[in-house]
Amino acid sequence: MTAPDRVRRTFPGISTRTWEHPADRTALVTLRSLSGFDTLLRALSGLLAERQYRLMYLATAVRVDERQFKKVHQLREDAVRILDASTTPEMFVLQDPEVNAFTIGMDRPFIVLTTGLLDLLDPEELRFVVGHELGHALSGHAVYRTMLMHLMRLADGVGWIPLGGWALRAIVAALMEWSRKSELSGDRAGLLCGQDVDASVRVHMKLAGGSRVDEMSHASFLEQADAYDRAGDLRDGVLKLLNLELQTHPFSVLRAAELRRWIASGEYDRILDGRYPLREQDRNARISDQVKEAARTYRQNFDQSEDPLIRAVRNLGRDVGSAVGTVGQEVGETVSKLGKRFSEWRERDDE
Numbered sequence: 001m002t003a004p005d006r007v008r009r010t011f012p013g014i015s016t017r018t019w020e021h022p023a024d025r026t027a028l029v030t031l032r033s034l035s036g037f038d039t040l041l042r043a044l045s046g047l048l049a050e051r052q053y054r055l056m057y058l059a060t061a062v063r064v065d066e067r068q069f070k071k072v073h074q075l076r077e078d079a080v081r082i083l084d085a086s087t088t089p090e091m092f093v094l095q096d097p098e099v100n101a102f103t104i105g106m107d108r109p110f111i112v113l114t115t116g117l118l119d120l121l122d123p124e125e126l127r128f129v130v131g132h133e134l135g136h137a138l139s140g141h142a143v144y145r146t147m148l149m150h151l152m153r154l155a156d157g158v159g160w161i162p163l164g165g166w167a168l169r170a171i172v173a174a175l176m177e178w179s180r181k182s183e184l185s186g187d188r189a190g191l192l193c194g195q196d197v198d199a200s201v202r203v204h205m206k207l208a209g210g211s212r213v214d215e216m217s218h219a220s221f222l223e224q225a226d227a228y229d230r231a232g233d234l235r236d237g238v239l240k241l242l243n244l245e246l247q248t249h250p251f252s253v254l255r256a257a258e259l260r261r262w263i264a265s266g267e268y269d270r271i272l273d274g275r276y277p278l279r280e281q282d283r284n285a286r287i288s289d290q291v292k293e294a295a296r297t298y299r300q301n302f303d304q305s306e307d308p309l310i311r312a313v314r315n316l317g318r319d320v321g322s323a324v325g326t327v328g329q330e331v332g333e334t335v336s337k338l339g340k341r342f343s344e345w346r347e348r349d350d351e
Contacts, residue, residue: 008195010082015277016139019188024139024181054090054110061092061112069093071123072113072130079131079193089137093118099207102145103133109142120206124199128190135189141182148175180250187259192271197263201256208252225257 011018017025057063064073072093080088089103090110099116103109111133121129136142191200198218205216250258262268270276 008078008082008193009272009274010084011192011271011274011276012084013278013280014084015279015282016135017282018271018276019135019185019192020139021181021184021188024178024185053104054108057092057094057110057112061094064091064093072118072126075123075127075130076111076134078127079134082193083131083134083138083189085134085138089134101129101133103136103142104146105142106146109137111137120211121203122199124194124196125203125206128194128196128200128203130190131193132186132190134193135186136182138189139182139185141186144175144178144182148179183250183255184258187255188262188268191259191263191268195272200259204252204256221253222257222260224253228253 062068064076066073072091076088076091079085090108092110092112094112094114096114097116098114099120100114101112101117103111111130113129113133117129118126136145187200190203191197194200201218201221202213205213205218205221208221209216
């Protein structure tokens with residue numbers, strides 16, 4: 001079932017920059033520039049015993065190898081070969097009905113797949129997820145994901161951390177913003193491993209609507225993203241931001257649409273044709289160029305977005321007075337709710 005139904009291209013010497021979303025790389029640069037971030041990273045590196053976590057999964061989950069979950073093992077080996085990875089991360093299958101996969105670890109990242117995920121996906125869909133997680137491991141995302149996982153647990157009781165509650169919340173918010181962007185990078189890596197566009201979209205369809213794919217439509221699912229982008233008035237634009245604020249992953253419909261945009265840009269086909277950055281060129285890659293590329297991507301998405309809030313901001317340059325008046329009228333109530341939320345946070349911090 002896991003043998004390739006066609007020959008998949010391999011990418012000798014491929015750099016992780018090939019699949020990393022520009023916003024992912026720039027969000028990491030921003031994250032590292034936050035005051036206190038390096039201190040926190042060093043503190044957590046000492047406190048989080050990676051060996052303890054690995055031992056926990058050795059004791060509570062099943063390690064994937066040639067004899068256990070052999071088909072998953074074959075998918076991992078295939079993904080390692082396609083992305084020309086120098087190491088093969090450990091992988092565990094955990095008994096858990098929740099559909100999930102994650103890559104964690106400070107020094108030696110390892111991948112965990114739940115049985116809920118295995119039960120939901122077919123082999124080609126699972127190939128996409130395995131490639132997605134391998135992309136996270138190769139891009140060095142596991143360190144920051146491990147940080148986020150622990151900081152979210154500690155966010156409501158951080159008296160022992162010398163940074164203070166508000167500083168910690170700023171770092172958690174920045175980590176969550178980066179986490180959402182990093183998922184877009186993982187999806188690109190997953191597509192490069194599977195090289196099956198339909199399977200990649202089906203994964204997001206199942207994450208959104210469950211196993212009944214025969215009741216869903218590929219085209220209609222992607223049309224939802226267009227409808228979401230255009231939907232509602234300015235208040236809805238603000239509410240979209242509020243819906244995302246505590247999410248570590250972008251919404252499934254929007255992830256599928258972002259993957260579609262990447263394919264439509266021609267970048268995916270160029271990579272399949274063998275035109276991609278090489279690891280040996282990484283030392284010559286400049287952060288400033290990555291920031292410029294991210295800015296170009298943000299600007300392009302901003303110019304093309306049909307979101308009512310973004311349209312209003314775009315129109316500010318053409319009709320400042322009208323736009324400001326509209327924003328004030330439409331968003332005032334929502335901003336007031338935001339103010340109340342921040343007040344509640346402060347009150348909790350003062351208690």
